[in-house]
Amino acid sequence: MKSRTLPLILAAAVLVITAGTAVADVRGSPKIKVSLQEDTVAAGDETTLEVVLVNSGDLNEGSTENPSLNSGVTTARGLTVDIGDSKAPISVTTGARSLGNLQAGAPETASFDISVDEDAEPGTYRVPVELEYDYYRLIENDGDRQRSSTAPTKYVELTVSDDATFDVTNVSSTAQVGSSGTVAVTVENTGQTTAYDADITLETKNEELTFGERTRSTRTAGEWAPGETRTFEYDVTASDDAQAEPYPFSLSVAFDNPDGVQKESSGSSISVTPDTEQSFSLSTVDSSLRVGEERTITTSITNDGPRAVSNVVVNWESDKSNLSPQETQIAVGNLEPGASTEATFTVDVTDSAEQGAKQFDFVASYRNSEGDRVDSDTLEAQATVDESQDEFALEPVNATVSAGGSSTIDIKVTNERDVRLSEISAKLFASSPIETDDDEAFISELGPGESETITFSLSAEGSALEKSYPFSVDFEYTEPDGDTVLSDTYRKSVEVTTENGGGGLPLTAVGGVALVLVLAVGGYVRFR
Numbered sequence: 001m002k003s004r005t006l007p008l009i010l011a012a013a014v015l016v017i018t019a020g021t022a023v024a025d026v027r028g029s030p031k032i033k034v035s036l037q038e039d040t041v042a043a044g045d046e047t048t049l050e051v052v053l054v055n056s057g058d059l060n061e062g063s064t065e066n067p068s069l070n071s072g073v074t075t076a077r078g079l080t081v082d083i084g085d086s087k088a089p090i091s092v093t094t095g096a097r098s099l100g101n102l103q104a105g106a107p108e109t110a111s112f113d114i115s116v117d118e119d120a121e122p123g124t125y126r127v128p129v130e131l132e133y134d135y136y137r138l139i140e141n142d143g144d145r146q147r148s149s150t151a152p153t154k155y156v157e158l159t160v161s162d163d164a165t166f167d168v169t170n171v172s173s174t175a176q177v178g179s180s181g182t183v184a185v186t187v188e189n190t191g192q193t194t195a196y197d198a199d200i201t202l203e204t205k206n207e208e209l210t211f212g213e214r215t216r217s218t219r220t221a222g223e224w225a226p227g228e229t230r231t232f233e234y235d236v237t238a239s240d241d242a243q244a245e246p247y248p249f250s251l252s253v254a255f256d257n258p259d260g261v262q263k264e265s266s267g268s269s270i271s272v273t274p275d276t277e278q279s280f281s282l283s284t285v286d287s288s289l290r291v292g293e294e295r296t297i298t299t300s301i302t303n304d305g306p307r308a309v310s311n312v313v314v315n316w317e318s319d320k321s322n323l324s325p326q327e328t329q330i331a332v333g334n335l336e337p338g339a340s341t342e343a344t345f346t347v348d349v350t351d352s353a354e355q356g357a358k359q360f361d362f363v364a365s366y367r368n369s370e371g372d373r374v375d376s377d378t379l380e381a382q383a384t385v386d387e388s389q390d391e392f393a394l395e396p397v398n399a400t401v402s403a404g405g406s407s408t409i410d411i412k413v414t415n416e417r418d419v420r421l422s423e424i425s426a427k428l429f430a431s432s433p434i435e436t437d438d439d440e441a442f443i444s445e446l447g448p449g450e451s452e453t454i455t456f457s458l459s460a461e462g463s464a465l466e467k468s469y470p471f472s473v474d475f476e477y478t479e480p481d482g483d484t485v486l487s488d489t490y491r492k493s494v495e496v497t498t499e500n501g502g503g504g505l506p507l508t509a510v511g512g513v514a515l516v517l518v519l520a521v522g523g524y525v526r527f528r
Contacts, residue, residue, distance in 0.1 A: 026139040028059040028073035032102070034129045034154040037109065041090070041158065042165040043120040044190050047266040049112045051081060051129055051156065057104030069139050076102040076133040081110040084128035088158055089120035102133070118190065122162035129154045163257045164191035164198075168268045169229065175209060175274035176307070178240045179368050183272050185251060188229040195224040195255035195263075202234050203250045208242035209272060211235060224255070235370075238274040246271035279304040280364045280376050285342055287383035288418065289323070289358075292351040294479060297383050298344040301364060305337035309366040314343040317361040317378065322353035323385070326481075335366075346481070355387040391417055391487050392475060397453065400495045401434075404462035409494060411473065412453045415446035422446075423478045426454055430471040433461035434494060460496045468493040 037050035057074030082096035097110040130153050138146040167190045174181035185202065189195060198221040204210055211217040211234060219232040250267035257263050281302045288295040301314055312335050316328040330343040343362075360383060364376040397410035415421055422445040430436050441454035458471070471494060475487040 025061060025141055026059075026063050026069045026073050027061040027137065028057065028070070029137055029148075030074055030076040030102070030104070030133065030135050031056045031058040032076060032131060032152075032154070034131075034156055036156045036158065039156070039158055040161050041114075041116050042161050042163050042191060042265070043089075043116055043122075044118045044165040044167055045114075045116040045266050046268075047114060047116070049083070049114050049158070051083075051110045051112065052107050053079075053081065053099070053102060053110065053131075054107045055102045055104045071103055072139050072145075073136050074104045076131075076135055079131065079133040082130045083112050083114075084130045084153065086125060086127050088125035088127050089117040089160060090114045090125075090127075090158070091117075096130075116160065118167075120160045122160050122192070124157050124159045126155045127158045129156055161257075162192045163263055164189050164193055164195035164224065164226065164253075164255060164265075166190065166195075166253045166265050166268070168251060168270055170231075171270050171272065173236075173272045173274065174369050175236050175238050175272060176368065177238050177242045177244060177274050177277035179278065179374050180235060180237045180370055180372050181274070181368075182370065183234045183236050183249070184231055185234070185270065186229060186231045187251070187253070189224050189226050192226055193258050194226065195221075195253070195257070198222065198224045198253055198255040200232050201252050201254070202232075203252075203267075204236075205248040205250065208239045209236055209247045209249075209274065210239075212237060221253075236272070240277070242274055244274060244276045246273045275306050278307060278309065278366075278368070278374070278376065280379060282362055282364075282379035282381050284381045284383050288386075289347060289349055289383055290386040291349055291353050291355055291388040293389070293417075294326075294346060294348050294481070294483070296344050296346050297360065297381075298342055299362065299381050300340050300342050301332065301335075301362075301379070302340040303335035303337055307369060308334065308336045309368065310334045311367045311373075312341075313365045315363045315365055316345055317363050318359075320358070320360075322350045323358070324348045324350075349385060351388070353385060355385050357382055357384050389416060390490070391415070391421070391477070391485075392490070394473060394490050394492060396492050396494070399493070400497060401458050401460045403433075403460050403464040403466070403496055403498045406457065406459035408455050409458050410453050410455050411492070412451055413443065413446070413475075414451040415448055418448045419480050420445060420447045421477045421479065423484075425476045426473055427475075428456045428471060428473050430458065430469075433464040433496075434469045434471060435459050435461070436471075458494055460494075464496045464498075466496055466498040468495055 032053055032055050035052045037052050041047055055076055059070055059074055062070045079099045079102045080096050083092045093113045099108050102108055132151040134147055134149050136145045137148045167188050169188050170186040172184045199218050200221055201216055201218045203216040217234045221230055249270050249272055251270055252267045253265040255263055281304055283300050285300045286298040289297055303309055312332045314330045314332060316325045326346045332341045332343050360381050362379045368374050393414040393416055395412040399409045401407040424443040426441040428436055428439040436456060436458050438457035443452050470491055472489050472491045474489045478484050
């Protein structure tokens with residue numbers, strides 16, 4: 001009895017040991033399913049296929065004592081994903097994607113850039129997704145692991161719809177650095193159906209070229225038939241920091257298909273290159289600026305391009321208290337690239353202005369090709385302010401008067417200015433012992449360098465000494481612009497002679513009288 005019981009006990013023990021070992025070993029493999037996040041494309045699309053991979057795992061034998069070993073056999077290790085060749089009318093432009101380890105649970109996505117053939121036939125196509133990875137098919141209780149490799153091919157279905165598709169056929173631009181302009185985009189519906197309620201959106205990818213304060217702008221096309229081409233214009237602004245180089249934009253079309261389902265085309269990339277900034281140059285052609293006078297400065301402005309501009313106005317921007325232009329804006333008309341014209345400013349230079357070289361600032365204001373008024377950068381020019389100069393040169397003629405007598409004095413007056421002066425009123429001022437009872441004279445006009453003689457009446461008191469006495473003359477006159485100006489005071493002198501003996505008889509007469517008296521007395525004595 002005892003001999004039969006012992007083998008049964010030993011056999012039971014072996015079964016228990018064997019059962020414990022089987023539970024400790026872990027067996028399994030990854031189980032990956034693939035799908036497309038968006039499975040519909042249109043002919044001519046350039047888009048991205050998002051391949052979604054989900055590993056649900058296949059656990060044949062698991063461990064309850066050490067559950068962490070279970071994921072060891074269900075994880076796909078070193079997973080790579082690729083799109084294989086198929087009859088689908090697409091071209092894959094990116095290579096295989098490496099996702100590393102893919103555990104059971106959360107999905108992972110692999111992105112592939114594709115282009116759909118322009119003439120792709122609508123329909124549904126099977127697209128192979130090629131996987132390759134390693135995994136542990138067995139993890140034994142003692143830690144040993146058995147590794148396997150596999151390269152399964154999965155399939156996804158991609159539908160090429162017959163919805164409207166769009167292709168950019170031309171891009172033109174009047175954009176210019178530091179100014180506004182337009183971008184005209186020509187788009188064709190290359191699809192097989194009509195698009196309804198179509199909105200065309202152009203979006204900038206930079207900060208230098210914008211739609212005013214916005215980064216995108218939309219135009220509406222309404223109903224858009226297959227094969228129909230339309231052009232859309234967008235107002236753009238190029239900042240002062242922009243360069244004359246290509247800037248990227250993206251164009252997309254949102255529309256309803258014939259079934260009323262809202263669709264949106266993938267963005268088409270375009271580039272816009274603004275022209276260089278409009279520029280001008282300025283130089284001084286002539287300047288007659290002089291302290292204390294109203295003079296002119298003439299500048300030459302040149303349109304350095306690159307475009308023709310219209311309604312150009314040259315603005316005086318100098319802030320000089322002693323030099324004031326009568327007009328701050330001079331209109332010079334239209335200017336083709338490379339063309340020049342002159343702008344003349346009449347400037348009042350005060351008596352307190354300092355002579356010497358001066359710098360003057362100007363700004364050209366113009367209308368660009370869009371009709372917007374734009375200001376140029378500051379343009380600089382230099383001119384010299386000459387020292388002050390008398391308006392007239394005075395040359396007294398026969399400026400002599402005898403003491404106790406009167407006389408006329410002639411003064412030759414010459415116009416020293418380079419403009420014609422008119423209504424010239426002269427007034428003479430004298431003080432004792434010189435007097436005048438005719439102190440005014442008039443000249444109707446004097447051209448530059450012309451002269452005319454005026455006459456005044458002077459008298460000298462009997463007590464006047466034989467010497468030069470001063471008198472002064474000033475003028476009030478009218479300039480060519482109609483302004484009336486009072487001149488500086490001119491000081492000249494008159495010579496006083498004492499030939500009449502200070503108001504009595506001349507010495508020769510006195511001597512003659514004395515001689516007569518002597519002779520008379522002598523005769524009386526003689527004949528007595």
